[in-house]
Amino acid sequence: MSGKENLHPSHREAVKSEIEERVEKLEALLVGKGLVDPAALEELVHTYEHRIGPRNGAHAVAKAWTDPAYRRRLLADGTAALQELGYGGRQGEHMQIVENTETIHNLVVCTLCSCYPWPVLGLPPAWYKSSAYRARAVREPRSVLEEFGVQLGEEVNIRVWDSTAEIRYLVLPQRPPDTELLDEQQLSALVTRDSMIGVALVEAP
């Protein structure tokens, strides 16, 4: 075994370091050719790591729970209702909100790539992009939900939304019981990213 192989005991790690080198070269080349602006690259990462994320979606969900007129607008025209709160743009151009009820649980996937509603959820977690999730969500969602710790009753039907075109889906989860005294901001803090993809329920505090 050579020294290099000792440093990289698994094939996957060796592949990753090759990729790191390939990406560094590509970035240097693109900057060198004037095709990309380094400051712009930082801006793009910063935007999706810090400015745009699931707190946006949680805001809309909590507002829908506390404002019946907003809930109606959100379900009727998701794109316009999210724009009211300032959420829209890339990968959220055509939004549809799907509401969980006592008898329907919604789950979102993109089997062909990994489409995801960026303006309200940010970028997808790695599991959402995994082959296992993309393959299984449309065929055995109940088993997938159990792996996420969600046990649905037999009376609950599951509706899976496969984002094959440019419509992006956001789940409006059920408001947990005994939260009548909480205001919109307190409710928003309970709403998780996973509950708006449909792999979790919102729990009372």
Add this chain to the structure above:
Amino acid sequence: MDGAHDLGGQPGFGPVDRNQTEHFPCPWEARVFSITLACGMLGKWNLDQARSAREGMDPDHYLDSTYYEHWLHGLEALLLARHLVTEEELAGGVADTAHAFSPVDIRRIREILSTGGPTQMQAARPAGYRIRDRVMMGTRHPAHHTRLPGYIRGKVGEIIAHHGAHIFPDIHARSGEKVPEHLYTIEFNGSELWGDPPVERGLRVCVDVFEPYINGCA
């Protein structure tokens, strides 16, 4: 195009690892994300061409690599196809020739992110189907880019929404031409897709389908 990316319903992948919560498990993935977006904003290709380039990966490699490696493959393929870089430059990481390009700056990036790229268009003809129609999907296996997943081909479902006309990806990915086609959401019963009795009861799968993917009323 049929390929390894068409994963819906494929067996054998095992449990979903819900602990993989990061956007970018490795730092290089954040670099690929940002250079891909910045290069896309040069306007030399559209989103369907970007998806098609990622899906052109060797299928073994596609399944054995992570999401942002697919993006990296697609980006390199498009940069080469549009003659923005050469093979030699990619291998060396050094520019042989200077380009008279101006990169997309931060102000423009903010504009592009906030407006996005809406795909809805004026329809060229009336919709061929109505909500509640029961329709059968086509069974073609096109050699070009498509958004008709394999698991619904030949299956019967019910139209539950009509979204007007949107840019048809199959043509947009090939020529760049923006041709409007009506877009529907079609709901399929689990037993129609996965056999009767179904693996799981009470399952309905809703898929967004362009009108040319539909064979006719069932």
